[in-house]
Amino acid sequence: MTLNLFDQFNIPQLFNITLLPAIMLLPMMMLQIKTCRFKKPRLTTLYNWFIKMMMKTTMSKASPLGQKWAPVMTATLLLLIMLNTTGLLPYTYTPTTQLSMTLALAIPLWTATVLTGARNYPTRSVAHLLPEGTPTLLVPILILIETASLLIRPVALGVRLMANLTAGHLLLQLISTATLATLAITPITSIFLAALLVLLTTLEMAVAMIQAYVFTLLVSLYLQENS
Template sequence: MMTSLFSQFDSPWFLNLPLAALALLIPWKIFISNHVSWSGTRNASLLNWMFQTLASQVWQPMSTWRGSQWVVLFASLMLMLMTLNLIGLFPYTFTPTTQLSMNLGLAIPLWLGTVIYGFRNHPTIALAHLCPEGAPAPLIPMLVLVETLSIFMRPLALGLRLTANLTAGHLLMHLISSAALSLSAISNLLGGVILILLILLTLLEMAVALIQGYVFAILVTLYLDENL
């Protein structure tokens, strides 16, 4: 029994083992593995079409061919986040992407990899981003400080955006479902109206789950494009 609204976001445990790891692994069983016996089937074709679509979305922000080696990584990241977000909308499931620790665990290494890649391969261009061209000389130290802080805030913004949007949606669904259950005992009409609102909100949250996975991956792609 939940003690508060936010207790639904606590990671469940079973036999002293966190089930968050299980929640990360099970969704991948939905997708078909690359096996010869599955080649040419409708499900395999659907999966290939979906992955090619995600890969094309990741490729679009890239301004140079050097980003091609990162396309598979970011397309897989987008597919993973979309799957986890959607699976978490089902009853009796756990959404790992509502945990700030996990989202930061994804955002920080990816952001740090793009920064290190830029400074290792193009140090001059990477340093040039810290100061806009034509800036007045007295403002250069302040601009460098502001740009440095904005760069270091990027992984925090990525993790907080994903966590806040999913957490707010789950809380709103919980509140409306509780209201529908309470009002149904008073009036069937009010309960029905709230139930319709809950269904519409669920559809909206499904769209939000897909959009947030897309936004997370695309923003990391844009950060990489700055350092290519």
């Protein structure tokens, strides 16, 4: 039972060929390319409106240097939304439930924000490691604590995204298994569990989009501290 429960997090294969690249390319195929029309398609207009609204909320307080990150943040947000929500479809796979995938996104983005601050504002970046007015005896300890808290940020980004999505998928798996198990014994309970499963699926869809937004928002906050 335990093995079957966690089998959903295994990378699917067909004829011993991993399907992960095809799954990750599927959301990208939904995007439309630019055309020579005088009027943009409705889907393209919707994407542009969505990008503008999200950038107003995540990059509104960023400096002119941070505003240059808008295309990167937009691409990250749309990628995470599509990967998180695509995994809720039947017979699909969610790459962001793998810690290696989330860390591969979190570590480079966090490193780029730190390097941006160290390059453009080296004094201010170092000053973040020591609060103003710290007693002399506590200086080494606080520097170590602040350094540890700084280095733990990419791990927290990756683990937060992975843990929330994994917990949601496990809960859906448990409820769906209980629904099938009680179908022949107590149909009323099975109907109740099926309704609960629909509600949880809707909630998980919202969680998938919210976690993508939280990931992007935290990266933008780290960027604001270093720009």
